[in-house]
Amino acid sequence: MRKPIIAGNWKMHYTVDEAVKVARELKELVKDAEADVVICAPYIQLPALVEELKGTNVKVGAQNMHFEEKGAFTGEIAPAMLTDLGVEYVIIGHSERRQYFNETDETVNMKLKTAYRHGLKPILCVGESLEERENGTTKDVIENQINKAFFEVSPEDAKETVIAYEPIWAIGTGKTATSEQANETIGQIREMVGNLYGAGIAAAVRIQYGGSVKPSTIKEQMGMSDIDGALVGGASLLADDFSKIVKF
Numbered sequence: 001m002r003k004p005i006i007a008g009n010w011k012m013h014y015t016v017d018e019a020v021k022v023a024r025e026l027k028e029l030v031k032d033a034e035a036d037v038v039i040c041a042p043y044i045q046l047p048a049l050v051e052e053l054k055g056t057n058v059k060v061g062a063q064n065m066h067f068e069e070k071g072a073f074t075g076e077i078a079p080a081m082l083t084d085l086g087v088e089y090v091i092i093g094h095s096e097r098r099q100y101f102n103e104t105d106e107t108v109n110m111k112l113k114t115a116y117r118h119g120l121k122p123i124l125c126v127g128e129s130l131e132e133r134e135n136g137t138t139k140d141v142i143e144n145q146i147n148k149a150f151f152e153v154s155p156e157d158a159k160e161t162v163i164a165y166e167p168i169w170a171i172g173t174g175k176t177a178t179s180e181q182a183n184e185t186i187g188q189i190r191e192m193v194g195n196l197y198g199a200g201i202a203a204a205v206r207i208q209y210g211g212s213v214k215p216s217t218i219k220e221q222m223g224m225s226d227i228d229g230a231l232v233g234g235a236s237l238l239a240d241d242f243s244k245i246v247k248f
């Protein structure tokens with residue numbers, strides 16, 4: 001059985017004080033949750049969040065990092081800066097980073113390998129645009145993203161990767177993919193992982209759905225055969241809403 005994993009992606013929201021306040025509420029609300037719980041926050045909030053959530057079941061993640069160890073990369077954050085704080089997860093290849101910050105399948109692959117090397121657990125995002133969905137190329141687009149992301153990644157590392165299927169057209173639009181659509185594509189992603197690493201790893205790898213997940217949608221989504229969790233944007237910003245998703 002795959003353990004469910006619900007992660008919040010706070011994107012570019014909150015000051016440090018605001019973030020700590022939400023985390024303080026959240027840790028109480030989800031303390032007996034059965035799912036793994038992660039909050040992926042802006043860099044500047046990470047030290048305070050790690051401190052606030054120490055000893056709880058809520059883990060802290062970053063939303064990005066550089067693939068190099070250190071160097072002249074103004075404005076960037078290195079993997080050891082995250083692990084040094086006690087950050088455990090990192091989102092890699094979110095569609096907003098691919099769209100607005102020139103992330104490519106190649107940098108995604110490099111970042112994944114860097115994350116494994118540092119013991120950070122990556123949440124690898126893949127997903128198609130509306131145009132690609134309408135063209136009928138969803139499966140090809142995602143297969144290309146998956147194959148390139150896992151290029152020269154070992155089976156042991158692949159198994160520990162959380163994959164988030166986030167159709168771009170469902171992010172922040174209120175337009176959720178139907179549970180059947182999400183489950184179908186996630187099932188295909190599992191097959192792709194199977195083609196690369198075999199059935200055992202395909203069966204073990206956890207795959208989330210992301211895109212306008214709400215307290216009102218999560219139960220049905222988590223009832224689907226291949227959906228192991230959610231990557232939640234807007235509805236993770238308030239402790240009350242997010243805790244309802246965590247405790248689907």
Ligand SMILES: O=C(CO)COP(=O)(O)O
Nearest residue numbers: 009171172211212233234
């Ligand atoms: O991009 C997302 C999570 O990474 C989804 O965002 P929303 O839940 O706001 O649609």
